Amino acid sequence: MRSRVLCGAAAAVALLATGCGSSAKSGDAAAPTAGANAPAGAAYPVKVTDCAGAETTFGSAPKKIVTSNASSLEMLLWLGAGDRVIGTGFPPGAGTMPARFADQAAKVPVLGQMVISKEKLLGSGADLYVDTFASVGSMGGSMGTAPTEQEFAAAGIRHVYLHSTACAAMMKGPQQDLSQVEADIRSLGAITGTSAKADELVAGMEQKVGAVRKALAGVAAGQEPSYFFFDYDAGTKQPMAECGKQVANAVITLAGARNIFGDCDGDFKAVSWEDVVARNPDWIQLGVRNQGGDAANQKAFDAAAQFLKTFPATKGLKAVQEGHFVRIGSEVTTIAGVRDADTVQRIAHTIHPDLVKS
Template structure:
């Protein structure tokens, strides 16, 4: 299924992500809601986490051999300082897809699958933990075959957890309007890998950035905030894919002081029509382009996306296109859960609220 291929790639914007995943791990009431993690302090085991359905996974000690489903969960583990325990990944990061400070370490992680890791290879990897960024990746079918069952994971000695912010998105009761779920994922992985202090440091940095933006745009009434459309150029131009309210990007856009024009669509991503986009007539359009490995090539891709909108009959008359209101920020740090979501919040806010959010904030 093409949409799951895209969402599984760290270098791609996710499309139709569905399914049930991991815990939220906020460190509060461990049984307060599906996806919560039992309270734990650094080095405190056992650590118990639950998935969207409430099924619990308990860790008696930190895992020593980890496999990640794609570069998104890999990036989180590298940022936490647990990268030396990652023995393999699927959907490896593309050139330029990782932050510069993590790129060398990411390149050393063995690639177990260019897309979904084959069932036999995953079960025979020797891992004691498999981190899924998205649920049901095995449904891509075809030559990739079926995903392992939970019983098969258990028989192989592999604990299986998910990122709540992405895998459980379809089960959220409302839209993601802040990065609480992403931060909870970071904290949860910190508890599991015994890197709690680093997790708190990462979350604190994110909250400092987003908090400054929240304060700066607080005086702008919700109905006065600029409307915003994330245009996933790399997903194709025949039919646009809307970022819905339950997707991480909706939280990024909302925190930046803008209004996602498709926030009310059900789910996290949804195919729409160009007529739908025209009817919304957004004030700003983010050019959803993946990092191409160099500033020059990425800049070319951004310009290609902008030129398409200028030339395409359905969009060339849009206010944002006519006035050149394009936001050039990479897809990865907007639609894929991670520490860099906070950077996107700040970058978008500086663009759409230049009088309120200045460089250095």
């Protein structure tokens, strides 16, 4: 069996590549507010909140941004603010960024292969730190300690969070749509003065997801196929569940499936193979990280499928017996971002091919 990495590779992927606004249907993030007399497209001051509701105010657009990982980096690239990013932690792996951003992302200085050290972050010269993590302490002692808000302020760094990931565990209910992800995009757009682009990106996401939901209108509530995200890179000794508050739950739900662990509280949770067998999913997504190329990706998918076909506890599962494997990687499923809407389409087409066309 494969040994466990961190608290689960999907959790790690959410860090590697895993705001407020919109109509927050799946949580409690408040919309960023802007001054009424500010010029169109760059309306300041802008106020955003952290997970506890504390406000941060921006009187102008940040000029030097550090991102905690590739998730927030990718959002800024989509918004056209990538030229202001002066460093990142958890840099994107080969093949994980959209092709259009790969070269630009590769040029961003890496301040830490994992969490950026406190000293390096405070000394980075940044005026904004975009944080995808709820707290460094929850990731284990080897990650080090995060700066306090007082230390951020003393260094001249404003500290903001992606609510869809950093605040996920604090939400009152599960994420069942992409409103929190869209809120993060709009929040970063407001902060960086790229609100028009943010609105364009969100509109595109809503159009894609809306088309899927329309196509699936005839699927009766409660009759959706059951679905298990198999976090193969986490190790096979003990499976890691994507719970209801994880972004993946929203993606799976919108695609017309029922996450078999959507009822567990929080975002990630270690479960047992007995739990998986008891829920006997109709479909299993082979959650592997992008390996940097099509051939390598297919090899990783094949390895995950082969484990399920030969492991005594899983070889009798309905999905395994019927070959109902979804070959879509971890990053575009578990990480908050623009491409979540594309993943909704891809999953929906795989499990509902007669209803949702590619």
